Amino acid sequence: MASVPKIKTYHFLPCKYGSELLLDIGRIESLKNYVLDQTLHQLSFYEIIFITEGSGALTLNENKMSILPQTIIFTSPGQVRRWDIQESVKGYTLFFEKDFLHLFFSDELFLYRFQYFHQYSHPPSMQAGEAPFRKCLNLLHETEQEIGQIQNDSSHLIRSLLYQLLILLNRYYAEVYEVERDTYVHAGFYRFRSLLEKRFLQDQTVEAYTGMLNISPGFLNKICRQFSGWSAQQMIHQKLISEIKKELHQNKSVKEICYEFGFSDPSNFNRFFKKLTHMTPFQYRKSIK
Template sequence: MQSTFPRLDIGPLSEYRDDDIMVGRFSEYLQEHQNLVFPHRHSFYHLVLFTDGGGKHTIDFHHFEVVSYQIYFMLPGQVHSWNFEGEMEGYVVNFSESFFRSFLLKPDYLDFFSFLNGDSRQNVVELAVDIRPKIAEQFEELLRQYSQSPALREDMIRVLLLQLFLTIEQSISTQQRQKGVFHKNAVIGNFQKLIERNYTKHRLPGEYAEMLNVTPNHLNALCKEHIGMQAGELIRNRITLEAKRLLVNLDLTVSEIAYQLNFSDNSYFTKFFKKEAGMTPEEFRKKSADE
C-alpha cells in the first residue's frame, strides 16, 4: 500500500468544461487513472456498471466479486480499491454533491435510493436480467448527452441519472417484495442520518432518541426489529468505520485519528477499536497494508 491516501476531487477526473459531472467508458477511465488500484476516497458520487471482466472490488472494507452487469454506487468519503482481472468494460459516472442541489426541490432526495444510503453492503447491485438492456441503453444515452454542447446538457444528464436510479430502485423493490423484505421504518432512516452528522459528538442512544422525539427503549426496539441490532451498535459501527477509513491513511498517526474522532486519549480509542474490530488500530493498519 502506498503511504499517501488520495482524496480525489472531480476536477482532475473530468476532461470536459464543467467539473460537476463526468461520464465515460470504464476501460478508458482505467487507462487514464491507473493509480486508482490503491485505496482512495472521492469527494464526489461515483458509480460504475461492469459489462465485462472480473476480479475483486472493496468498498469500506467489504469485499465483492466483480461480475457482469453488477453496478456499484459510492458516496463522497467512502474508501474503495479494486483488483481487476482481464479486460474491463462498462461505464463510469462521477457527479459532485452539488450536482442535483439546485435541480431538486428536496435536497435529500437521493437518500431515498437504497444504494445511496452509505451502507457498503447495499452499494453493490447485481442487475436483474430483465432490466439489463434498458440500463445499458440509459448509460449509452448518458454518454451521448455528455458529448453534446453545454446548452441544457446538464439538465438532460440529471433527468437521465434520476431515470436510471428509479429504474434500479424499482427493480430492487420488486425483488424485495417477492422475498418478503420491506423498507426500513422512517424513524430508523432519520436515526441513521443523525448518526452520520453527529457520530463524533454524540455516542449515546439516548441523545439520538431525544433528537428524534422518541424514548430510548422505543428507538432500540425499532432498531432490533428493522435492522437486527441495538441502537448503540449502529453508532459504534459508524465510529469504527470512520476509524478504519482513516487508518488506511498512513500519513495519520493513531493519536491524530483518535483526536479527529473526538476520543479523550489514544488509549481509550485503542480499547474502543479493539473491542469493536477485534484487533488494535496498529494491527488493523498492518493487515490492510498486507492485503
C-alpha cells in the same frame, strides 16, 4: 518501520464541458488511471459503476466484492476502495456531485432515500438480471449522447435520466436484498443517516440523535432495524469504526486518533476498536502495510 499506504482522494471536475455540469459519464476502459486505480483511494462524490465485461474484485471499506458482467457497484463519498482486476474490465461509470440533485429537488435527504448509498448492513453492489441491466444501459447511452452534444438545457434532461436510473436501481436493489424500497416513508431514518454522516465526531450516543430528531430512542431503534437490520447504536459504532480505519491509513499516532474521536484515553479506544474488529488499532495498521 514500514510506512502505511496513504489514501488518495479524487475530486469532481465541474467545468469539464465549459459551463458547470455536476454529472459525468465515462467508459471504464478509457479511464484506467481513475476507475481501475489499484492504489487505495476515495471519492469526494457519488459514483455508480456498471460492469459489462471482465472479472476481478473491488474492495470498498474492506468489503470485497466480486466483479462480473452485470455487476453494479455503488460508491458514496468518502468510502475507501481498491481495485484488483483479473481480466480486462469494460463498462460505464456514472459519477455526480450531490448538489446536481439536492439543489433541484430542494431535499437535503434526497440521496439518503436510496438503499444503496451510505449503506451499513447490505453490500454496496448487486448482480442485476439481463433485462434490468439492459434497461440501465439504455439510460446510460441516452445520458452519454446528451453529454456528447451538450446544450444550454442539457442539465435538465440529464437530471431526469439520472432520476429515472436511481429509482429503477432502488427497485432492483430492494428485490435482490429483500429490503424496503419505498423512498418516502420513515423520514426519521433518512435524517438519522444524514446527521450521522455529519456529526459522528461530536455525537456518539443514541440520545444525542433522538434529541435532534425529536423522536424516542425506541422508535429510532425500530426504524433502524427495519431499514438497516442494525440498531441505532450499532450504526453509530459502524460509522465510527469505518472513519477510524481511514485515519489509521494516515500518518497519525493512535493516541492522536483516539482523542480526535472523543475517547477519554487510549485504553478505552483500543477496547472499543478490538470489540468491533477483533484486532487492536496497532494490529490493524500493521495488517495494511
